Amino acid sequence: MTGLTRALWALALAGLVAGAAATAITLSSDHIPHPGVTTAIGLTITWSFIGTGLYAWWRRPANRFGALMTAVGFTFVLGVVTGSNDSVVFTAGVLLSSIYFVVFAHMLLVYPEGRLERPWHARLIAGGYLLALIGPLPMLLWGFGDRVGCDGCPPSALLIENDDTLRAIGNGLLSAIGVALVIVILAILLRRWRAATAPQRRTLAPVLWSGVAMLFFLGASLGSDAVGVNRVTDVFGTIGLVLFASVPWVFLISLVRGHVVRAGAVSELLLRLGEAPGTDELRCRLADALGDRSLQLAFWLEDKRRWVDYHGQAVELPAPDDPIRASTLVELEGRRVGAIVHDVMLRSEPELLGSVAAAAGLAMENERLHAQLRARVEELRTSRARIVEAGTHERRRLERNLHDGAQQRLVALSLSLRLAQAKLHKDPDRADALLTGAQEELTLALGELRELARGIHPAILSDRGLGAALEALAGRASLPVDLAAVPGERLPEPIEAAAYFVVAEALTNVVKYAHASQATVSIVRRNGHAVVEVADDGIGGADPGRGSGLRGLADRVSALDGSILIESPAGAGTRLRAEIPV
């Protein structure tokens, strides 16, 4: 038995003892009109609140609702002390007899979350407790007058003198404040109802409505007291009391009924999930089972390590402290398949969520596969767009290189030739110098064109294949490159080209960023794939997202259904591996 359970049992025992003591006081009272009925009503209310409250407390120890409900029971029983024949005990009983009412309002305000929403609610409740304590003072100070039901009461220990006027003024003032407080609390509760979502309302309804009704009637009873219509007081007070007594039972019934209804919903869900759900069907069924129309599903893509919706679009799960939405993970055979994103209120029903999540596993896995496929299609679409974009970008780059390089040189050359032509006869030496300059310019232009052409597509790659092209690449690199392995046979052209450009880009990055002393390149055929590896002994810590070059390569490789992986632990070199199916 845990400490909490022991404490709760002790409270239950205390409740029984308090009930017994109250019964003894009531039955021995000389001024309570119907001791039998009063005892029965008192015990029923006390024990229902204490019992139900302890049960709720035990179910949700972190939620203060249970504790407050228990407190309502205990504070209610305090009022019975007014049955005492002893003047001082009677006076104390009167002073404490209204506290339960504020505890009850407090309980309504924390329902169902278990805490007050705003700081001023706490101040409001504190004001309520104070008012409940001083509320009976006018009667205790200036006599009960002709108040019904207190003919044989012992005299108040605090009595100054019997003064109807002062009492009426005090009573009226305090009752008015009390009514105002009740109205404010009612307003808070009604606003909460209006703001609530469907599943929230389902949770709120029973307790809120019976509570609101009780507040209304007891408030009305206070109000009528204030204006002095004493005959109405009892009618309103009695209705309020009956409603009050019903609150724990309504709470219990809704708890039990909820379990039954939801157990039914879960078993129906299990049956209907078998009927091969299509788009949105699964979502609707889970939404039905949980009674949350706003429910959404997220699917887990293990390889991408992210969440997507049914259409494969990336989604985010709500943060743990999100005030509106929460998520529950769905697993299948210990593997994460998805998550149900639902109203945060459903957290108060963990058993229901758990059984729905368990029931949804297989169906979610099916839809997850759909989502994965769609995500892949989406990815292909974007990578295709990027390839087109990269193509355009590459053309612009080529155009710029041609324009800034060879073209400018040829223009200058044309000018030099013109000048040389003009000087040919008058100043042959100058003409000769101009022609020499033109020759040099031409050599540079040719060199640039050659490099440009090689960058677009090295002729040797198509002529001689990967081995020769990689050897040429390695020979031109500004660090030693070890060609560890190259396939002896030719591979399909797109694969050779992709592999070549992967190595070229990787070596460019090695030279630019890695601070390496050497690099190793290997291309082997393994399990139906061409596996391209470029490793260096540099500083590591490469960011795979860096540079458009690598991004473009990843697109190029994924266009061939391949994949690129970069391992770059800081200080331990970088290893780029591309696998392309052959």
Place this chain on the structure above:
Amino acid sequence: MTDPSLRVVIADDSVLLREGLSRLLEESGFEVAGQAGDAEDLLRKVGAHRPDVAVVDVRMPPTHTDEGLRAAHRIRAEHPGTAVLVLSQYVEEAYALELLSESTERTGYLLKDRVADVETFTDAVRRVAGGGSALDPEVVALLLGRRRREDPLDALTAREREVLGLMAEGRSNNAIAEALVVTERAVEKHVTSIFSKLDLTPTVEDHRRVLAVLAYLRS
């Protein structure tokens, strides 16, 4: 300096370049025996004219890949008396080494741009016609510049590297001496030093020497 008896066949699919080359060679005192637009035509004309030198472009119809190179191999095999000078649009050391790997005799590989530098070009034509070899300086530079781990070339002096480069291009000691403006004796000393530093067996004949140097640079 001209040798009017040197007869040349030119193969290039660009008529413009073919005509230009032809004019240039004729002005420099060569006899252009024939022109060809593709490899097949080239082989036919080489067979018919038995020229001293065939100047061949690497890329020619129909596939525009390496027809010229393959034709060059066939010419060397079938017509040992005809030297081959291959012209390439690209600095592609693999092509050059492939061409020169069997024999460096009567074989050359030059960048196409070189034809504009008339002296270098005609010198190369004469060299291959005379039984020697010619390798483009850019290809040599690439081979020399290749980064190696524990590079033995680092042990060479700057002058020795220059000499090694010129050797790789296929130049004789005499030509190297002329290019560097030193005595032939000095060149011989450099060559001996290079061969011992690189642990190569010294050879006298120019084209064998080129073979050894290239084999070394390639490894």
